[in-house]
Amino acid sequence: MAGQEISKDESLSLKGYRHACHVMIYADTEAKLFGKIPIKHIVLMQMRFDGFLGFPGGIVNPREESLEAGLCRELWEEIGMALKVGPEDHCSSCLALSPPDLVTHFYTKKLREEEVREVERAAVSSAADHGLEVMGMIRVPLYCLKKGEGFPSFLSNSFIDSARSQLLAALRVLGLLSQEELEAAVATAKMMRQSTAH
Numbered sequence: 001m002a003g004q005e006i007s008k009d010e011s012l013s014l015k016g017y018r019h020a021c022h023v024m025i026y027a028d029t030e031a032k033l034f035g036k037i038p039i040k041h042i043v044l045m046q047m048r049f050d051g052f053l054g055f056p057g058g059i060v061n062p063r064e065e066s067l068e069a070g071l072c073r074e075l076w077e078e079i080g081m082a083l084k085v086g087p088e089d090h091c092s093s094c095l096a097l098s099p100p101d102l103v104t105h106f107y108t109k110k111l112r113e114e115e116v117r118e119v120e121r122a123a124v125s126s127a128a129d130h131g132l133e134v135m136g137m138i139r140v141p142l143y144c145l146k147k148g149e150g151f152p153s154f155l156s157n158s159f160i161d162s163a164r165s166q167l168l169a170a171l172r173v174l175g176l177l178s179q180e181e182l183e184a185a186v187a188t189a190k191m192m193r194q195s196t197a198h
């Protein structure tokens with residue numbers, strides 16, 4: 001579920017709110033799973049310390065730094081290398097579902113495949129948060145195999161705050177998956193969750 005959308009400027013004028021910025025890093029790829037199923041796009045998320053999936057980023061203080069400067073500082077801690085994310089990469093800002101006094105700002109950043117590999121290597125070898133606040137960077141499987149394996153199964157995980165909606169919206173807006181593919185994956189994920197609920 002997503003919180004209420006709000007413009008970035010309006011959110012910055014709210015009194016008493018904290019701000020969090022997160023980014024979806026992605027790239028195109030020619031790679032094929034089992035040598036035949038096109039992966040098409042690499043999309044990075046991370047397993048957080050609390051067992052939820054989310055995007056890299058964190059809390060920023062707009063009174064001390066711009067949202068983007070704060071995001072880059074957080075990325076340095078979680079990825080262990082400098083990654084430039086600017087206002088042009090901003091996608092959406094939302095009032096968080098919980099806690100109620102939080103605005104979550106979401107960005108997307110397209111890299112080349114080799115640059116994504118560099119991010120993955122740095123996240124393991126240099127990032128201060130690796131193994132602590134971040135248990136590991138992961139790739140989102142965007143293909144759909146038999147019995148919901150792949151993206152539907154991935155969507156059945158637990159996501160922090162609006163991370164799942166941010167993922168689905170970004171995939172749609174960036175054209176990484178079609179509306180039909182997204183709807184089918186969401187419906188299959190829902191059935192999978194129901195059938196595994198005890």
Ligand SMILES: O=c1[nH]cnc2c1ncn2[C@@H]1O[C@H](COP(=O)(O)OP(=O)(O)O)[C@@H](O)[C@H]1O
Pocket residue numbers: 020022053054055056057058059096098099102104133160161162163166
């Ligand atoms: O990927 C995400 N998308 C949307 N909201 C998120 C995501 N990750 C965390 N949040 C929300 O933002 C808050 C702060 O984020 P995070 O835990 O990354 O920052 P921190 O490590 O600086 O405390 C979280 O408590 C959660 O409500």
